[in-house]
Amino acid sequence: MFQVRIHGRGGQGVVTAAELLSIAAFLEGKHAQAFPSFGSERMGAPVVSFCRLDEKEIRLREPVTAPNAVIIQDPTLLQSVDVFQGLNSDGFILINSTRTFDELGIADFVAGFPAHHVCDVGASELAMKHVGRPVPNAALLAGFAAISGQLHMDSVEDAIRQKFPGAVGEANVAAAREAYEIAAAA
Amino acid sequence: MLKQTEGSQAVAEAIALCRPEVVCAYPITPQTHIVEGVGALVKAGKIENCEFINVESEFAALSVAIGASAAGARAYTATASQGLLFMGEAVYNAAGLGLPIVMTIGNRAIGAPINIWNDHTDSMSMKDSGWIQLFAETNQEAVDLHIQAFRLAEELSCPVMVCMDGFILTHAYERIDVPSQEEVDAFLPPYDPIQVLDPVEPYSIGAMVGPEAFTEVRYLAHEKQLQALRRIPEIGAVFKDVFGRQSGGLIHSYRTEGAETIAVALGSVNGTIKEVIDGMRDDGAAVGSVSICSFRPFPLDELRAALVGAKHVVVIEKSLAPGLGGIVASNIRMALRETAVPVYTVIAGLGGRPITMNSLREVLEAAGNMRLPDVQFLDLDHGAVEREILRAKQTRRAGPTAENILRNLGHAAVAGND
Numbered sequence: 001m002f003q004v005r006i007h008g009r010g011g012q013g014v015v016t017a018a019e020l021l022s023i024a025a026f027l028e029g030k031h032a033q034a035f036p037s038f039g040s041e042r043m044g045a046p047v048v049s050f051c052r053l054d055e056k057e058i059r060l061r062e063p064v065t066a067p068n069a070v071i072i073q074d075p076t077l078l079q080s081v082d083v084f085q086g087l088n089s090d091g092f093i094l095i096n097s098t099r100t101f102d103e104l105g106i107a108d109f110v111a112g113f114p115a116h117h118v119c120d121v122g123a124s125e126l127a128m129k130h131v132g133r134p135v136p137n138a139a140l141l142a143g144f145a146a147i148s149g150q151l152h153m154d155s156v157e158d159a160i161r162q163k164f165p166g167a168v169g170e171a172n173v174a175a176a177r178e179a180y181e182i183a184a185a186a
Numbered sequence: 187m188l189k190q191t192e193g194s195q196a197v198a199e200a201i202a203l204c205r206p207e208v209v210c211a212y213p214i215t216p217q218t219h220i221v222e223g224v225g226a227l228v229k230a231g232k233i234e235n236c237e238f239i240n241v242e243s244e245f246a247a248l249s250v251a252i253g254a255s256a257a258g259a260r261a262y263t264a265t266a267s268q269g270l271l272f273m274g275e276a277v278y279n280a281a282g283l284g285l286p287i288v289m290t291i292g293n294r295a296i297g298a299p300i301n302i303w304n305d306h307t308d309s310m311s312m313k314d315s316g317w318i319q320l321f322a323e324t325n326q327e328a329v330d331l332h333i334q335a336f337r338l339a340e341e342l343s344c345p346v347m348v349c350m351d352g353f354i355l356t357h358a359y360e361r362i363d364v365p366s367q368e369e370v371d372a373f374l375p376p377y378d379p380i381q382v383l384d385p386v387e388p389y390s391i392g393a394m395v396g397p398e399a400f401t402e403v404r405y406l407a408h409e410k411q412l413q414a415l416r417r418i419p420e421i422g423a424v425f426k427d428v429f430g431r432q433s434g435g436l437i438h439s440y441r442t443e444g445a446e447t448i449a450v451a452l453g454s455v456n457g458t459i460k461e462v463i464d465g466m467r468d469d470g471a472a473v474g475s476v477s478i479c480s481f482r483p484f485p486l487d488e489l490r491a492a493l494v495g496a497k498h499v500v501v502i503e504k505s506l507a508p509g510l511g512g513i514v515a516s517n518i519r520m521a522l523r524e525t526a527v528p529v530y531t532v533i534a535g536l537g538g539r540p541i542t543m544n545s546l547r548e549v550l551e552a553a554g555n556m557r558l559p560d561v562q563f564l565d566l567d568h569g570a571v572e573r574e575i576l577r578a579k580q581t582r583r584a585g586p587t588a589e590n591i592l593r594n595l596g597h598a599a600v601a602g603n604d
Contacts, residue, residue, distance in 0.1 A: 018359070023359075026189075026361055027190075031360075031361055033358060033359070033360045034358070035357055035358040036353075059324075059457035059458065059460050062458055062543060
């Protein structure tokens with residue numbers, strides 16, 4: 001089983017990101033279980049969502065405490081939330097940022113992870129460019145696919161189109177493709 | 187069709203496939219996405235001959251469902267938590283009048299203190315109202331139980347609650363096989379009521395009944411539940427013929443062959459329990475589990491047969507009877523009367539506290555080692571509780587317990603501070 005935890009803020013599409021991830025996995029014939037951290041969500045408040053991926057039925061219903069990957073939609077959370085809690089030492093980290101790990105103050109921490117397991121992608125900027133709104137989740141999902149190898153880009157694109165039909169979906173796909181290239185080259 | 191979707195959305199689609207004629211709901215907290223989804227399907231014209239009625243409260247929601255059902259319409263509503271309490275009088279009326287309404291409960295805690303998270307206190311408050319109560323283990327089973335519920339309700343003319351864990355199931359996005367209209371039509375015949383308010387052939391429903399007949403009417407309500415004990419497995423078998431999968435029934439046993447310790451639970455926690463059972467079996471422990479799907483009627487004989495060979499029965503339950511302990515455990519003891527099998531109560535998952543594999547394994551191992559007390563609160567913070575008891579002893583004006591506990595734990599979320 002591969003477990004993902006997504007950190008962001010209310011309004012950023014944190015829950016949608018986990019759902020998108022689960023749809024992409026489903027399209028590849030995998031079992032996937034996406035769920036939010038349950039609470040009274042407010043705009044701007046820290047929000048967490050989870051997604052489990054497996055080849056067989058997922059029966060477990062406890063929250064994800066030892067993720068294989070964390071996706072951080074808002075780097076300001078690095079200062080206020082222990083976003084890396086329980087992360088495996090060979091896990092994956094994807095951060096929505098154009099700043100270096102040094103500038104983010106996590107260079108020493110991420111140095112302990114395998115090369116290419118840690119990546120930052122300016123997903124909000126890509127979303128502004130292609131979608132016109134700073135909604136980073138489609139681009140981050142593509143970045144996750146690129147660094148983790150858990151998903152094919154084709155199914156990521158199909159999942160985005162399924163969740164956001166029409167022009168919005170195509171704009172998100174364009175953002176996702178650019179994010180995939182950046183993450184794959186990192 | 188297999189799809190990756192949210193539990194609530196899948197249930198909304200299942201309700202639509204059941205061709206309801208009246209859906210009434212009070213669409214604010216505590217409500218799930220289910221009636222929102224049904225409302226959208228009605229508005230889009232996807233459900234023929236269906237009226238969606240926005241009402242002014244949960245009491246009105248079920249009252250309108252009662253009226254609709256008495257007039258011969260297939261009626262549906264959904265609620266949770268305080269919403270179920272607010273419709274409480276109508277809950278008893280629907281059962282007392284024998285009206286086959288189907289209602290989803292997206293199980294949540296009951297305040298005070300205010301809590302929006304999952305446990306089973308809401309459904310448990312209505313366990314003896316005369317409704318059939320079916321608990322779904324997965325979102326697939328939630329979908330399937332709703333389809334079965336209409337058939338069961340209408341055959342017996344008895345209302346059915348389908349209980350699914352709030353958030354844990356209602357908000358989970360997973361693989362669900364949503365049936366086709368043809369399959370559901372083949373399984374669920376049109377509603378053929380046993381009583382209808384019809385001006386052409388007028389009679390009254392809901393007359394006053396005095397001591398001379400009230401017991402007899404109540405006896406018949408009990409007898410109807412006993413009929414349901416027979417019909418639930420039969421309907422599950424027909425369902426399997428049409429849809430090709432096992433869903434519903436009275437109980438599900440998991441790896442209970444030769445099990446010395448058996449865990450018993452309702453709802454989605456059974457998935458986590460099965461993972462624990464597999465892990466412990468791999469390590470050589472003789473453990474198994476039983477999931478109760480039908481809580482009302484309560485399958486005494488089936489549970490006795492499933493549990494009588496065990497040395498320890500551990501009931502994991504998401505509700506509490508203050509002053510007694512476990513509600514489900516007390517019912518299990520009834521099933522195991524005249525046997526020597528000890529039944530332990532583990533109160534778990536109250537107000538949304540996660541039930542983890544580690545904690546479950548600890549209590550199952552403790553039961554096997556004869557170290558489990560009669561009533562155990564899973565992952566209780568004993569220190570916090572003892573400090574509050576001591577504080578309350580030291581001063582008369584000790585203040586509100588909930589706020590004291592939060593302050594004690596260092597949480598900022600005291601009243602007024604969100």
